[in-house]
Structure formats: C-alpha cells, structure tokens
Amino acid sequence: MSKKSFRQAVNEALRQEMERDPTVVLMGEDVGGGMGAPGEDDAWGGPLGVTKGLMSQFGRERVLDTPITESAFIGAAAGAALRGLRPVAELMFVDFMGVCFDQIFNQAAKFRYMFGGTAKTPLVIRTMYGAGFRAASQHSQCLYPIFTHVPGLKVVIPSSPYEAKGLLIQAIRDDDPVIFFEHKVMYDDEEDVPDDPYTIPFGEARFVREGEDVTIVAIGRMVQMASKAADALAKEGISCTVLDPRTTSPLDLQSILESVQETGRLVIVDEANPRCNIATDISAQVVEQAFESLKAPIRMVCPPHTPVPFSPALEDAFIPSPEKIAAVVRSVMASPTRQAAA
Amino acid sequence: MSKKSFRQAVNEALRQEMERDPTVVLMGEDVGGGMGAPGEDDAWGGPLGVTKGLMSQFGRERVLDTPITESAFIGAAAGAALRGLRPVAELMFVDFMGVCFDQIFNQAAKFRYMFGGTAKTPLVIRTMYGAGFRAASQHSQCLYPIFTHVPGLKVVIPSSPYEAKGLLIQAIRDDDPVIFFEHKVMYDDEEDVPDDPYTIPFGEARFVREGEDVTIVAIGRMVQMASKAADALAKEGISCTVLDPRTTSPLDLQSILESVQETGRLVIVDEANPRCNIATDISAQVVEQAFESLKAPIRMVCPPHTPVPFSPALEDAFIPSPEKIAAVVRSVMASPTRQAAA
Amino acid sequence: MEPSRALQLNREELLRAYRQMRTIREFEERVHTEFSSGAIPGFVHLYAGEEAVAVGVCMHLTERDCIASTHRGHGHCIAKGCDVKGMMAEIFGRADGLCGGKGGSMHIADVAKGMLGANGIVGGGAPLACGAALAAKTLKTGGVAVAFGGDGASNQGTTAESMNLATVWKLPVIFVLEDNGYAESTASSWSIGGDAVKRAEGFGMPGVRVDGHDFFAVYEAMHDPIARARAGEGPSFLHVKVNRYYGHFEGDAQTYRAPGEVQRLRAEMDCIERFRKRVTEAKVLEEKDLAAIDREVLELIEESVRAAKAAAYPPPPALLSDVYVSYP
C-alpha cells in the first residue's frame, strides 16, 4: 500500500495485468510513442503520460502504437478479442468516439447477441472524459450516457485512484466489452492504493459516506464534488449518504433503492449534458421502483444543455460544483414532505 | 387534402421545399439511384422509394447520389450548410450513425456555439429507425436518445403522415441542424394530408386524445401503440390522454406537466433501449417539476436492454405492444394513491 | 494467363471447390424462391454469380485463418465451412440456426471456424480482419485473415484506414474487393473515383486485378498474397471483377441494369459453367462426378429448407440471453 496518483493506479493496473496474462495487449495513438522517430522510444505514454513505461517493459509487440485511425484500430481490437487476445485500446478522448462508434456499438457490443452467444469479446476501451481542463467543446465531453444506452457494453467510471486500479483490473479480466472512463483532471489525484493487484466487481455501488437525510448519487469526478457538498451540509446539520455507482452499466440500482428507502430523498449529480443522461436514468428507475419511499422530488445536478465552453469563466459555470450541489440538497430538504401511500 | 402515405408525405415535403427554395439540395446513397449504371436514372429513390422522382424533377445538381461514405457526405452537407445551402442528407438507417457521428455531433451540432454565434447550420438529416422490419440488430435501432443528448441538435420524430409532412417542412426551413426520424414500418401508413405546404412548429406536443385518468406520452411509432392501448382501456373505463411530443429536442415539457397535473399519472412509451432513453428523460424531468401532482409511480414501457433480435418471434416480443402498454397503465391505476404534500 | 498452380489442385480439391460453388448457388437460388414465397423475413442479399470469388479465396484457408464478410455473406460462410443447415435455419429465424435465430442473414457467424460474421455495416469488416490478423500474429498461430468488401465498401473510410493499419503493422491480411459492378443501384465505375489497385499501392501493398468469374484465376491470384501474409511480409490487395445475378436485396426491381444484362451474364460468364468446362475439357474431372455433386447438393439444400421450416422459433427467454457473458 502506498500513495499513488490516478495516473499511476491506471498504469500499474495495466502493467500487472500484462505481466499476469500474455494475451493482454495495448494499442492506441502514442500509447508508447516515438514510432519511427529519431529520438526516444516510449516517448509519450499517451498525451498525459498514463501508459508511460509500458512499451519499454513489454515491447512493441504488446504495446502497439497506431496511426490516427480509430475505426481501424478499435475495430482491430474488437476482432482480436474475438480471436484470443484481450486488447486494451485507448480512445484518447471520448470526444473522438464519433469517428469509430460503429466498431464499438454495432460490432463489439453486438457480436455476442448477433452470434447467438457463440462468441465473446473481451475488449477494454480506455478513454478520457470530462470538463475542467480548458480543452473546449471537442475535448471535454462525458458521453458515457451514450455508451450506457447501448446493450452489450459495460461502462465503468472510477472516482478515485483506488477505484481506478481495482476496476481496471476487473475490466481487463472481464469477458465483455468494457468502456473505461478516466477523468482528465483527476490524473494527479492521490490516495493509498494497494501494490498488489485486486479487483472491484462491476455493479456494486460504493457507499462513500452514509447519512440519514438525503442520498446523493454521483458519477465519476462528481463523487468528489458531492463529498465536498456533503461536508459543507454536515456543518448545517444535513446528513448525506454519498453513493458512487462505479459502473453505470451494469447499474447497482438495488443499493440506490435501499438508500432512498432510508433517506426518502435523492439528488443525482452527473457531469454529462442533462438530456437522457445517467441522472435521468437513475431518477426514472427509482421513481418506478421506490416511489412510495420518496419524501421529496428527486433533483438532478447537471450542466446545461450546451457544448462545453472554452473560456475558464464559462467552463467553471458549466460544471456542477459543490456549492450548486449543496444548494440543491438544501432545496430538497426544504420541500414539503409527502406522506406514505394511502 | 387527400389520403397520403407516410412515404408520399415525406416525398411531397421534399418536393415542395425544393420547388420553393433553390438552395435546398438532397444527398445520400441512391436517393436518386442509377448513377453510372446502364439502366434507368432515378432508379431507386432510396431503398424504400421515399425520394423517388425527385432526381427526375430537380436534376442531378440538386439530388446528389453519393458513394457509401457517410462521413464525407454528411460532413459535406454540414459544410455546405455553413456556406449557403440547405442540404437534406439521408443517413439511410440511423444504425449507420457510427461511421459518421463525428460530423454530426462534434461538427454540425457545435459550430454555432464554438464559433460564438457567428454561424448557422441549416442541415436536415433524414434517417430510418425502428424495429419490426425483421431487419436485425444493425438495421432496427432507434438511437434518438443519443441525438437528443447532444446540445445543438434538434430531434424530430413524426408519428403519422400528416405530422411527417408538416414537421419536415419545418425542419428544412429551420436554421439549426435537425435529425428527422422516419419509422421504416410506417411508410405505408395513410391518412389525410393537405396538398399545400404547411409547417408544424417544434417543441409543441400534440394531444392525440384527452382523458382524465392517465397521461401516456409516446414517441414516434409508439403513438399508434399507445392509441390502441387507450382504445382498449377506454372499454374498461380507463380514460387516457395520449401525448405525442413530436420533437424530443426541443421537448414540450410544459404540455406534459400540464397533463400530469390533471391526471396525476404518467406512463411513457419509448421504442428505444431502456437506459438513458427518452422515457427516463421525461420521467426524471416530470418528477423534478411536478412531483406533487403524481398520484402514482411513473412507469416506462420500453424494450429490454438487448440488441434487436432477428427472429420474428423475438422481435415481436422486443417491441412495446398495445397489450403491454395497457397492462402497465392498469398497474398504474391500481397503485395506491398518494396524498398531496403536507 | 495459364493458372498453373490452380491446375495443380488435386482431384479431391477440385471436387471440393465445385461442391462449394454449387452449394452456394443452390443455397441462393433456393433462398430467392423461399423469399419470394414469403417464407423468409427481412433483408436478404444474394451472392449467386460470385461463387468463384469466395471459393477461390477460401480454398487457401484453414480454420486457423479468418474471414470478415459483408451483408452479402452466404457465399463466404459456405466457403469458410459454416454448416449449411445451420445457416438456412438462421435465415429462417429458427432456434437451431447458427446464431440461434438472433442474427439472421446479415449476421451469420462461426467465430470458431474463423468466420467473423456477415456484417450489416458496409465497410464494417475490414478492421475486424485486421484484428484477427493481429491475434494470429501475436499468438503466432500462422493464421491469416481475409477482409471481403464490395465496390461500395471500398470507398468507406474504414477500408482505407484498415489498409493503412495493415501496412504499418505488417499484418497478414488480404483485402478482397468484390466489385460486382454495383452498390445498390450505383455503378462502381462511378463511385470509385480513381483506381482501386492504385489506391492499394498508395497504401503500401501490392494489388492485382482478377476476373472473378474464373475460379482458377482467383485461386491463382491469391497465391502470392497468401504466401506473403504467411511469411510475415504484410498485406495484399485483390480487385475482383464479378457480377451478381440478383438484385441488391430481394425485392429490388433492378431498373438500373441494362435490359437482358443478367441473362447475358448467366449465359456467358457463369463461374460454375466455366469451371465445369475447364475441368472436363482438361479431363481432370468427369461430368458424372459433377452431376453426382449436383444431386447431393440439391438434396442438402432441400433438406436444409425442410428442416428449417420444421424447426422451432427461439423460446421467449432467448430475447434476454447472450447480451453479456455476465451481467449482475
């Protein structure tokens, strides 16, 4: 156990799985770096250095730099997964899904079903998401609701270094296609992470803190925001449960329902654009299944229905903040309480 | 006014707008057909004959057949829209979005915002969606929740021939990018459609029928299914409002809220896969804004979280049917009624 | 060109080639009839007329090798050894179809046999073939992969990207462009701007053009690409000129074709007739050998249809299975 950054946790998960299983291969643009160039090999490790060192350790046969052709190499990863490899492909920014989505949602995601259960596709796609990097409209999106919508995909959104390592190892060992979301502003976050490999199962939410008044479900980086909000609210005497679903597909609805049954109030924090996102998804499922437990309207804290703006002033206003979350929780606490069913 | 099929209504809308405005051009695979071939020109009009006759009338300069390169021609449509044309591009099946989504969601949808309001992109993308054609997993999807999620796009889902003509004319005259969904099993549906051009504004839901007990919101083809369910329920003394939002972006939430305030019960029918779809979107928004009006849980009628199966037996079970809708409405009516806020 | 190596095929191999071509033909002719009678639902794209391509290519392959196919995939499936009865049952949507009835004509697959699936997405297969080739290379199986794609598919970005990736990664892939003259109703002479073989060379691989009505020419043309791939020297490209006998899909009125075009093709260019003529004239096979195969194939197809029609549809719970290996 030692302090590790999110970046290190991801790197370590990849390294340990590659050591364990020779069929695990990495591919992506500059995941090693320096191909054909006169300077260093392994020159990049991705734009933010997450895969740095892996090409040196495992060689170019297992850490494959690619041309900038996402359809070709993500499709190749899917094809290779059908035939005995366990590829971990890097879609550098999830914003680039538009040039290769077919290979993900029509091919990899559907093989097993279309082929009547006769195939499996153990593919992991790692990808960066999220706002706050001043990276503007085409490098700041979340988009995980789109992947969550697609049957056949699993969607993993780790909220801390510890989570990242355990969930990524699980993803690599999983036999289904997994989209693994890494928030670009979280790479330097640090916490204690075990040195040995470990897994965190999919579909089991994490209770980040337990409280009595309100349940806050938060996704990915929003877990931090929600925790800060909960800290502030605690000082005002409002006690919050903060729940991190970890995976949006599969979703641990059970844990959410149980928490809502206790608190009677639910706030959902999602950094994705508001229409058809995870917040609406969870809200609708809870209403369908635990309407009787709700003492107040479920409220969602999300960015507006706009692209991510570049200007720091605007981008900060775009992202759900602890202050906004706290304000919404207060409003939920202030709602007139409903009675149980007659 | 005369009886027209959905196919004819779409064709007529295109023809009349092309007659009115010389900047309207059509493009897509075989929208005319027969390019370079020894037989007839205008040989296809799309795989289901929807654009038949337009190439003959308007010539090849305005009805542009394309190679099978959706990124190139849909991106070209977006670029042309920036520079003075009003292209109507055909993405044959919405299932093919995966090979060209970038040009739609990162380019066309974001130009206006990224460029600070200095540009407009009057682009229409017509596309076929939906199950029931025995067309299997890659030709039967809905996918409109994905487009609804994207800021900058408008999403139109007509539920009848009359609706199709008025909404398509509106779409062509609209200055923003519009995705226009045509259900492939509805092309032969007929109803009275005015011969003259007319528009139906976006963001104004249609009350298909008004009732007192339950509000059913249904999307696209599901409006028919919901209406049939409402017929059956009427015989049992359950009186339903059936509401067709017409456009999911913008969404006429106001009309939905007003109806729910009257009925106190809401069932949403969506042919899209259940996670992060329009049903969850509407449910969550209603809960947030009209929680006090709800007498019972909001229920959603959607297909399961699976690809669309080929086998007719399975595909029929996949699609929400009038029977399923009616059963869910009955269950909502049977829920214990909640009291108003204390 | 005298396809010397092709005539070195032994009697057994030639019989196998004939049997496969004949099986594809009868399969497609029968599916055509069954579709017309309303017994088969959905979109069906027939391969009749193009048999020599699938068979000429796949004669070089074994189960360690893979192919990625297209919406017009029945021929590739049969040539790659998929079970014919399983295929027919699949097209009829029955529980004992190769994909349990869930895939249908456009999604028939047998991954264990190296058939990575027909594909509903034009250009969808080329990246998958690259992946199979990568797996073969990494796991050192000695396998190669073939990406079939039509003239329409040849323009898709996925095809170009895959060709580049195959060169850069030196993958054992062969790209086979089945140019049957049309993509839907659009002539390939119009839609392919420039020249497909030159493109392939521009992407760094050797390319040749070959007559797809001639089994021996296709078989011969595959020799060097296969050798190159197996030797670890990278990808190759074949531009096969051929024709389809039916419409783009069943139901296509084909008004874009010249009057009498298909009759002429059937009369003058038929790959099975040519094969027959060639092998009998060369006296390597006799008419009676071929006639025996014809009979067996007809029986097989008849039995496939009979069995498919008699088979059960998948039970309701099948709707929900096979989405994931595991999903808590």
Place this chain on the structure above:
Amino acid sequence: MEPSRALQLNREELLRAYRQMRTIREFEERVHTEFSSGAIPGFVHLYAGEEAVAVGVCMHLTERDCIASTHRGHGHCIAKGCDVKGMMAEIFGRADGLCGGKGGSMHIADVAKGMLGANGIVGGGAPLACGAALAAKTLKTGGVAVAFGGDGASNQGTTAESMNLATVWKLPVIFVLEDNGYAESTASSWSIGGDAVKRAEGFGMPGVRVDGHDFFAVYEAMHDPIARARAGEGPSFLHVKVNRYYGHFEGDAQTYRAPGEVQRLRAEMDCIERFRKRVTEAKVLEEKDLAAIDREVLELIEESVRAAKAAAYPPPPALLSDVYVSYP
C-alpha cells in the same frame, strides 16, 4: 525548379505574403511565451515553422473561397484573413474573441471570411471543405475550398472518403497535406503506409510533392490545382513536406525528436529567412521594407496580447446562448 509565376507576384503581394508569414511567426512565438507563463489555458498547438504553407496556399484565395483547418490552425486563420486581435482574445478566452471566448485555440473560425474553423478532430475538416466546395459549385460563386490536414490526418478515413467524394462529385477542392514529420510523437514516415501522392492518384486526382519551407514553391505548386478547381475540373492534392518548431502541443517535452533537430531546422530551413534571402537577392524587396513590417507586426502582436489580457471574460449568460438559432 525556378518558380516563375511566384516571382511574377508584384511588390505589394510579396509584402503581403511576408507580413502574413511574419505575423504568424510572431503570433506563435508570443503564444508560446504566454502559455509558458500560465496566461493561456488549455491545449495549444503552434504553427511556427510552417508559415510558408498556409501563406503560399492562401495567397491564391479570396473571401469567396473557403478553408477547413486543423487543431494547428492559427497560421491558417491568419493567412485567410482572420482578425489577429480577435484571435488572440479568443485564445485568452475573452468575450471579444472571434468566437466570444467559447471556442478557444482549437475552434477559431470566421465563416464569413471563408475560414470554416480550426478543428479539434483530426481529419474533421476534409468533409467540410467538400461541402463548402459543393456550395460554391451549386451557387456558382466561382469559389474553391482547401482542406488542410496533417500527416496524421492523412490516414483518417474521413480524408480518404472526402478525396473520393471530391473526385466523384468533381468538386473544386484542394487537399493540402501538411506533413510536418510527426503526428504527436509518431513519425509520418512510419504512420503513412505507402505513399500519399500515389494514394491521391488512386483517388483519381493529380498530386505533387512540394517543399513547405519554400513559400515560392508552395505558391507555385498551388497554381495548377487552383486553375483546375476554378475550371470545374475537380480536386487536386499537395503533399507538403515541412517541420514544426514547437512540440505537438505546448508542454510536449519532445524527447522523440533528434537532439538539436529544431535548432538545425531553424538555422537551415526557416521559411521566413529563405523568403527574405530570395526577395532581397532578387532585389524585388529591400531589407528596410521587411524590417518595417517586422516592427509593425511586433506592435500588432504586442497590442493584441495587451488588449486580450485587459479584455473581459464572457458574462455568465453567455454560457447558455448560441447553442441554437432558435429553441423554444
């Protein structure tokens, strides 16, 4: 090659070309410094070293013509006539930036001027250029369109598809491949399997290779493509070999480059120095003309940065505006 036509440029045109190259250079050098000091947020990709390409190409264009640019777009913007102060303010995220601060470095655009936007998506611009060319053709404006794209972008499927579409539709487009040796840290000699000019020919258009450090060579090489486009004869392709002086983005440690690579390039290959030498030796311009421009450009950049820093950020309501023209 003696670029005859380039030397036919008149004094005023040569001064304009020099001013633009110098403006791009100073702009980029200054953005580099400002980024290092922390004044500029986000991802910034600098064009320094490649000035002769943007300027040599855009000298042929007027406002009826369009360009589609890339993530490395500042040079294209300036060469196409975008307001330099508006650009700087945009990069600083200010309200009076060309895009109101909402776009930033990777999304600068001025559609009215024919600049269809930098682009955060590699390969994203080529289809847009085809669209602008189609609009020009349909509306008979006489305009042409240029698609700039890097060596990395040249492999993207969108590029291949656009080249084919341009040929098939006979569009007035010129595809300019700016091969600066690297895509991020990857050498273009590795990532481009085969040969880019051959590919273009395979897509049915003429292609030439040109030295991008030589303004005159680029200008000259554009002559035929422009003439061809304006005459309605279809697309052309330029493979421009050039180099970038800075990292892929600001912050890139560039360990993939050879030691001393950039110093050598600056010393031996600099396009501005070459231009200077050429025009002064040919005695068409004098050192003092150039020095005057140098001063004016420096002032302009200085003033742009000063103004940008002093400018206001967009007001909070700007977050919500400009998503749609109308949205009830």
